[in-house]
Amino acid sequence: MRVCDYINVVAAKFSAQHLSYGHGTDNPYDEASFLVYAKLNLDFNTEESATRSVSASEINQIETLVRMRIINRTPVAYLVGRAWFAGREYFCDSRALIPRSPIAELIQNEFAGVLDFAPQQILDLCCGGGCIGIAAAIQYPRAQVDLVDISEDALALSKKNITLHNLGSRVQTSHSNLFMKVSKKFDLILANPPYVSSEECDALPMEYGHEPRLGLVSDDEGLELPMSILKDAERFLTENGVLILEVGHSHLVLSERLKDIPLLWLEFGMGGEGVLAIRRAELVQYKARFV
C-alpha cells in the first residue's frame, strides 16, 4: 500500500471515533498524516513521500499507535515524540504541553504592529518544552533568550530542544516560580501560562489528561497566574519593552474584569485567540488593577 492510501485508512479509523483534535491538527486526515509521516520519518515537503510503499511490519507498528490514539486518546505528538511549531520540529513528551500557541504566528511575523525594533533580550515565561523562546531565538539571531518554568521536567525537555536547534550559546533555562528568580530586564516577554480553571480542566476531553496539569490549571477562574504576570512584568521590562500574554478562552473573563482598560487583543490569520500585547508604560499605569 502507498503512504497516501494508508493515511486514508488511518483517517477513516479516526473519523469513526469521537476523537478530540487541537494538539497540532484539527481534523482526522491531518492527524493521520502527522502520525504516518512522523513514524516513517518522511519529509512533508517531498512528493515521493506520499507514493512510497508502506511495508506490513511498518503498518503493524503504526497500528499499535493508532490503537493508543483511539483507546487511550493519547495525542499523536506524544505517540511520536515530536511536534511542529512555527515551521520547525521539536522533541515533545508528557513532561510539557504539546506546543500549539498562536504566538508562533506572531513570532514568524516579527510582532508586526506591536514591536517596532528587534528585541535583544527575550524571556519565555512558562516555557514548557521551550518552543516559543526557541522559535523567537531563531527569528531574532542576535537575541539572548531566557526560558523559565517551575517544572524541572519541562526544563529538561526544553534543554533537549535547545540542543536540537544548536542554540546553546544564546538560549538558557532557569527554574523559577514566575519572576521569583528572574533578575534581568527584557525587551520582550512572551508568556503562555496555565489559564484553565480546574473545573474546566476536569471537563476537557481525555486527550488533555495526558498533558501535565501543572501546565493547564490556574486558580481564580484561570486568571491567577496571568494576573500575577500582568502585575509584575513591568519590573522585568526595559523602557520600551512589551509583554505578550496568552490567556486563550479566558480572555472573556479577563476582559470583563478589566473592562475599563483598553487591552490590545491580537488577531491571527492561522487561528487562535486570547493573546494580548501590552507595553511597560501601560503595565505601570494600570498596575493597581492587576490584582
Ligand SMILES: C[S@@+](CC[C@H](N)C(=O)[O-])C[C@H]1O[C@@H](n2cnc3c(N)ncnc32)[C@H](O)[C@@H]1O
Ligand atoms: C500552557 S504551558 C505552556 C508551555 C509552552 N510555553 C507552550 O506554549 O507550549 C504552561 C507552562 O507553565 C509552567 N508553569 C506553571 N506554573 C508556573 C509558575 N508558577 N511559574 C513558572 N512556570 C509555571 C508549566 O510547568 C508549563 O510548562
